[in-house]
Amino acid sequence: MSETAGVREVKSAARTVELLELLAARGDRPARLQELADELGVPRSSMYALLQTLITRGWVRTDTTGSLYGVGIRTLLTGTTYLDSDPRVRLVRPYLDEASQKLGETIHLARLDGPNVAYLATRESHEYLRTISRVGRRLPAHAGALGKALLAERPAADLPEGPYEPLTPNSHTTREALTADLAEIRTRGYSIDREEAVTGIIGFGFALRYDTPSQDAISCSVPVTRLTPEHEDQIVAVMREIRARIESGTTGGTVNWR
Known part of the structure; x- marks a missing residue:
């Protein structure tokens, strides 16, 4: 586990950021559950639970079938705040x-x-x-x-x-x-x-x-x-x-x- 300024990295937080960055890098190409799990090297069940948590909070969105994933509207709102502040x-x-x-x-x-x-x-x-x-x-x-x-x-x-x-x-x-x-x-x-x-x-x-x-x-x-x-x-x-x-x-x- 990596450290920053002597503080151990929080694994769950790092995984969340890695997931959001991966989805953002795909642009207009939504990802499937298995693709994300394979790319980040985490179990499918863990990835599914993380995605559902982020969907509930608006950071990730899914299609009507629940099989495709992309960044949610909260990413836009956060980015806008960055520019405004x-x-x-x-x-x-x-x-x-x-x-x-x-x-x-x-x-x-x-x-x-x-x-x-x-x-x-x-x-x-x-x-x-x-x-x-x-x-x-x-x-x-x-x-x-x-x-x-x-x-x-x-x-x-x-x-x-x-x-x-x-x-x-x-x-x-x-x-x-x-x-x-x-x-x-x-x-x-x-x-x-x-x-x-x-x-x-x-x-x-x-x-x-x-x-x-x-x-x-x-x-x-x-x-x-x-x-x-x-x-x-x-x-x-x-x-x-x-x-x-x-x-x-x-x-x-x-x-x-x-």
């Missing part, structure tokens, strides 16, 4: 609106979550819609502008060995290629994702340095067909200004979550 998200939201109005493109706020980034806020362009960037979705940090901007704030030695999962033919798949890109990002001051996460989309990412190392980043995404050298210069200038104003607007007096 986070001081960084509240701080950044108005600046996302401003950047969206100035550039006419899609603007994101995301946070590093292990090897991934999780989208916390998005302002969609009226010119195009990309559901891949919806709030709550995660993407591998190595593949997009947001993740690369945050990885560049960390020592190269912290990168996983790879190989990395390719999302498009342009994604970095080796540690060597990603390391070289991150070195350029540190010199440039922002990241560029040239169709590495989504084909046809270029992103510009800017780490927010109100934490050390940075946990959050903002980005601007634009279709390749809409990007000109002049528009790229405008995007970089606006996003740099927005980043500086966000960082200067950070104040104390709030909970410093870890």
Whole structure:
């Protein structure tokens, strides 16, 4: 049994979290009882009892036959509370609106979550819609502008060995290629994702340095067909200004979550 800060892990609580994370990772693919039991390595009867408890409390839902399982509405309500109570998200939201109005493109706020980034806020362009960037979705940090901007704030030695999962033919798949890109990002001051996460989309990412190392980043995404050298210069200038104003607007007096 693992320990955190000298406290032994509560097995039942850990199993509950593992189950919810497994169901969430499946997205729109509901799971059957035996699949969940096999995946988590627990007896079928124990898994059934856990599922029924979570169904009663709204954390898991089941279909009319009682044979398929997915995350319940309580997960949504908890996620919404996370966003509403986070001081960084509240701080950044108005600046996302401003950047969206100035550039006419899609603007994101995301946070590093292990090897991934999780989208916390998005302002969609009226010119195009990309559901891949919806709030709550995660993407591998190595593949997009947001993740690369945050990885560049960390020592190269912290990168996983790879190989990395390719999302498009342009994604970095080796540690060597990603390391070289991150070195350029540190010199440039922002990241560029040239169709590495989504084909046809270029992103510009800017780490927010109100934490050390940075946990959050903002980005601007634009279709390749809409990007000109002049528009790229405008995007970089606006996003740099927005980043500086966000960082200067950070104040104390709030909970410093870890």
